[in-house]
Amino acid sequence: MINLFNAGLAAYVGALVCAVVYLMSSRRFFDRAANTMMAAGALVQTVYIGMRWVEAGRAPFSNMFESLVLFAWSVAVIYLVLRIQRNIPWLGAAASVFCALALAHASTFEADIKPLMPALQSNWLSFHVLTCFLGYGGFAVAFLIGIGVLVADRGASTVKPETRETLETVMTRTISFGFLFLTLGILTGAVWANSAWGTYWSWDPKETWSLITWFIYAIFLHCRFMRGWRGQASAWISIIGFASVLFTYFGVNFLLSGLHSYAQ
């Protein structure tokens, strides 16, 4: 099974190489090759997740390794769906870097299928993780777009206005998508917590940070839709929002548990 994992990683690296060659040579063949590789990566990962699901007898969304795999998968799928609608040449390269890095990072964690402790044996939990990571995938793509907007503004004259409009649209859509799924993720997490412990919200650091993330994107959406914010201002919110996503995901585990480690 680890071969499938590596095949996914290889496909994303291949997609990256093709995308970079395409950016430098502008030859259509490499664009197609990059997209094919990306699709192959997503497909291989889907099979991998499916097999792991069968082997573990439960949804494989329970630890750092499994969630990173899911993260890469959701970014790849979201990118591919976007690619059908719009063509942002550099986004393929950026997304494949992201997927490859996520999988490379995953490979530093224990990949063995471990039995779950009682509190984690819940369908609500599987649903919670899946929806959160679909949301994070949307935010990751919106973050890449946000960076793109900032970079584009540096050399504003070279960016065609319709490309700029595409970036705005894609950023808003991916954040809307991410927000919908993050909300679903937070709510299913609350329902799970209530069925496991009798409290749907207990202000623990992870919960609190997911709420902070949610607030940031709610602010983005209100500024965008009610105030018509665009360009750098909304790009910055997207970047800050994703920083908050990463902090919720990694920081709370590593930094805050470091801070709290005296508790053990």
Next chain:
Amino acid sequence: MSDQNQKEKPGAPVKAPGIAGSIASLLGSLKFSLGVVVIIALACIAGTLIPQGEQVSRYLMKNPGSHKGLELMSSLGLTHVFSSWWFAALLCVLAASLLVCTGRRFQAIRRSSGAMRVRVAGSFVTHVSLLLVLVGGVVRVLWGEKGVLELSEGQEATACVGVAGMMPIPFTVRLVDFELEHYKTPGQALEAEGDALLVQWPEKGLAVKLPVELMKTQVIAPSAEPPGPDNTFRVTIERYIPDFFMDSATGGARSRSDQPNNPALYVSVVAAGSTNAQWVFARFPDFSRHGGQGGAGMPLQFKFVSGSANPAAMGRPEGPVKAFRSTVELIENGQVVLKKTIAVNSPMSHRGYTFYQLSYNPNDLTWTALQVVRDPGVPIVYAGFLLMMVGLTVVFCVGPYMDDKRKKTGVAA
């Protein structure tokens, strides 16, 4: 950032005269409510980065130098953010702001039409759902109760230990049974090393290892001499029992559990017209020699070499805890009105009280601790959750479509 391309929001503001009116229009303004959201977010950040509550004393022990700073933070309420009055006040201001803006949204629904109307309705539903969640939280704080109920098998209780003294329960709770279940992991892992039945005939120097395959007959004879009726045996492993015990009620052998705590094989041997059968135990190699029925004339000796019962596994025959469950009966007026098994992630509810499996005592498996929660706010909060998903789905599925349409028809936002 605020000087970016600001546009007036659609719809006319509510015209309400006087102080109340201006407070309302302040509360309902987007700038104000997003400002409150930002402050709440900052408070949340403080509440996760600064040690909270009981962490403080431990933090001080580790970092003696930080005394002054923590004292200051403590007096500012930053060491118990989520239970502080000012955090609650912030949430109230947020609720008030949402209420005003939701009221205004409601009027906007009537004023708008077409797809715009759908979208405004969606945002209205979303804002209402947020209010519901906040209201549900208030209901929990005001009327909710929480306690811990400790019971041993057979014991009954009509109250549990609450946060502020005993918390009565309007019926009787009786613990019928507690059970703890482990994963089979180590057993499975070690089984891979192989279970085998070692068959020996010391006098003839015979030693064969048979794999543990049920109902497979294998013929065994010393290789040094020609096979005949006196030295040829048909050995069959008829049963495997992972956790052997002799049921005194039925007189039959049974398994206590799926764990290989006491693995045993039932081996039958046919030789020269006579049949013998005996139990062979992995843990008790000597027992089989003397314990078998009718094995007196049998020259063969059996040893059950069980991977799952090897010395490394004997200390901890079980894997990690898989589940723990309490079966309880609820009694009203002397009658059992409900009997259910409670497990983690599978609570039991009765008359507004919900019982959660909280913990157990590894040294006393007849004891259980249940959490008892009465939270009349939960239905309100869940209704809020449901509405929130409905509202967001309306906003985000119709929204982009709306934008496209608006652009195409050239109607200004």
